Amino acid sequence: MDIDLVVKGGTVVTAADVTRCDVGISGGRIVALADGLTGKTQVDATGLLVLPGGIDAHCHLAQQVEPGVEMADGFESGTRSAACGGTTTVISFAAQQRGATLREAVEEYHRKADDSALIDYGFHMIITDPTPAVLHEELPRLVSEGYTSFKIYMTYEDLKLDDRQIIECLAAARATGARTMIHAENSDCISWLTEVLEAAGQTAPRYHASSRPPLVEREATHRAISLAELIDVSVLIVHVSGAEAIEQIRWGQARGLDIHAETCPQYLFLTADDLDRDGFEGAKYVCSPPPRDAANQEAVWTALRTGVLDVFSSDHAPFRFNDPAGKMANGVDADFADIPNGIPGLETRMALLFSAGVMTGRISLSQFVALTSTTPAEIYGLRPRKGSIAIGGDADIGLWDPEAKWTVSNDLLHHAVDYTPYEGQQLQGRCVTTFSRGVAVWDDGKVLGAPGHGQFLRRSTTGNMIPTGGTR
Ligand code: URP
Ligand code: ZN
Ligand code: ZN
Numbered sequence: 001m002d003i004d005l006v007v008k009g010g011t012v013v014t015a016a017d018v019t020r021c022d023v024g025i026s027g028g029r030i031v032a033l034a035d036g037l038t039g040k041t042q043v044d045a046t047g048l049l050v051l052p053g054g055i056d057a058h059c060h061l062a063q064q065v066e067p068g069v070e071m072a073d074g075f076e077s078g079t080r081s082a083a084c085g086g087t088t089t090v091i092s093f094a095a096q097q098r099g100a101t102l103r104e105a106v107e108e109y110h111r112k113a114d115d116s117a118l119i120d121y122g123f124h125m126i127i128t129d130p131t132p133a134v135l136h137e138e139l140p141r142l143v144s145e146g147y148t149s150f151k152i153y154m155t156y157e158d159l160k161l162d163d164r165q166i167i168e169c170l171a172a173a174r175a176t177g178a179r180t181m182i183h184a185e186n187s188d189c190i191s192w193l194t195e196v197l198e199a200a201g202q203t204a205p206r207y208h209a210s211s212r213p214p215l216v217e218r219e220a221t222h223r224a225i226s227l228a229e230l231i232d233v234s235v236l237i238v239h240v241s242g243a244e245a246i247e248q249i250r251w252g253q254a255r256g257l258d259i260h261a262e263t264c265p266q267y268l269f270l271t272a273d274d275l276d277r278d279g280f281e282g283a284k285y286v287c288s289p290p291p292r293d294a295a296n297q298e299a300v301w302t303a304l305r306t307g308v309l310d311v312f313s314s315d316h317a318p319f320r321f322n323d324p325a326g327k328m329a330n331g332v333d334a335d336f337a338d339i340p341n342g343i344p345g346l347e348t349r350m351a352l353l354f355s356a357g358v359m360t361g362r363i364s365l366s367q368f369v370a371l372t373s374t375t376p377a378e379i380y381g382l383r384p385r386k387g388s389i390a391i392g393g394d395a396d397i398g399l400w401d402p403e404a405k406w407t408v409s410n411d412l413l414h415h416a417v418d419y420t421p422y423e424g425q426q427l428q429g430r431c432v433t434t435f436s437r438g439v440a441v442w443d444d445g446k447v448l449g450a451p452g453h454g455q456f457l458r459r460s461t462t463g464n465m466i467p468t469g470g471t472r
Helices: 075-084 102-113 132-144 163-176 187-199 207-211 214-231 243-254 272-276 281-285 294-306 349-358 365-379
Strands: 005-008 011-013 018-020 022-026 029-034 041-044 049-052 054-056 087-095 120-126 149-153 179-183 235-237 259-263 397-407 426-436 439-443
Touching (some): 011 365, 049 365, 054 349, 054 365, 075 439, 087 102, 087 426, 102 120, 102 132, 132 163, 149 163, 163 179, 163 214, 187 207, 214 235, 214 243, 243 259, 243 294, 272 281, 349 365, 349 426
Parallel strands (some): 005 041, 054 087, 120 149, 235 259
Antiparallel strands (some): 005 022, 011 018, 022 029, 049 397, 397 426, 426 439
């Protein structure tokens, strides 16, 4: 067989197996897995792990938030940064403006992404205005074109849906096979708590955590799962922060409901104490739900290990710190409620989990692959093209050096944000080379990828409307 490129002598890891073999790549696809392969070009992977490229299924790029505030990363810097951390696919968001159509949103985000992305990408839609026309005319068409998932919010004034609207969205998801992602926090609890805190003059960044305690997330998570049971449809709860929400998810799963759930690095590596750093520094850690405490971090580790949480994403929402269009949009004394929500994490997502998860023995190598690549591929309709190292699949591969010791520093990262929340974290394990469809986009500390290499991914539906025999 005439093979373009052979990755030789590495340890190939999938969600099921850890095997020593060579990987043969032609035309951007994996064409052979065997010993002793030869190709026109060869890469020596001795001592390295050969992992499926990461799939970051929750990241915000070039997303419009509010007037005067800008995300630091668009599709070029965001996907560059992702690639340097071993990620080869991002699923970002196309956010519907109220009063506008989903189609307009999708077209707008294509304009932002199509000539810019260095790696492959898809879009989840964000539904903020679920009119009958949106749900019954637009959504089915867009799902058939490969936009097979959407996110809905239970909080944020300009995004949130009420229960009746959520029910309508879930019914539309069931009818179309679309995957629903839910941001589960109780909006009324947050607004009441915020008013109480503000009336008491408690407006520093640390009160962001007080305004969104675990109960707020727990209640909304329970409600989201109950509404999904009513419609008998699968849902995915995004950015789960700790024990109380996990308890609800475990409850739903034990009931036989098809509930998936995601967590993110901020819930393993940060705590509410980070929001209490000197001066306005705490603003760097403002994200929702907020980071909790050490006991909640342990609960998240346990849920990752036991499969209650099955997807690990970054929720990269990049705002520069020292910038009037970023975290300081409302000044350096801004009320916590006026600090743009979100933190960066595309490039550090995999290395953080690898180091603190795999290298400590908390999760296995195959669990790492499942959480960061295979399961998101499955849930979001990218299989069999993405998410594994298998013949016929795209040659999206990260070569990882499990011995590499390094310290996270913003200087080493490739996003356009002026800080990383993980500054100073000492890690073991690093992606040294990233291939996107067989093309090296990151190698030995150098970015080799070019804007426009990334292709839009039409995704399939994943059978989430199969009735479980629930209450509907
Ligand atoms: O604070 C966060 N998570 N910002 C990003 C938007 C979202 O809700 O995921
Ligand atoms: Zn969210
Ligand atoms: Zn998000």
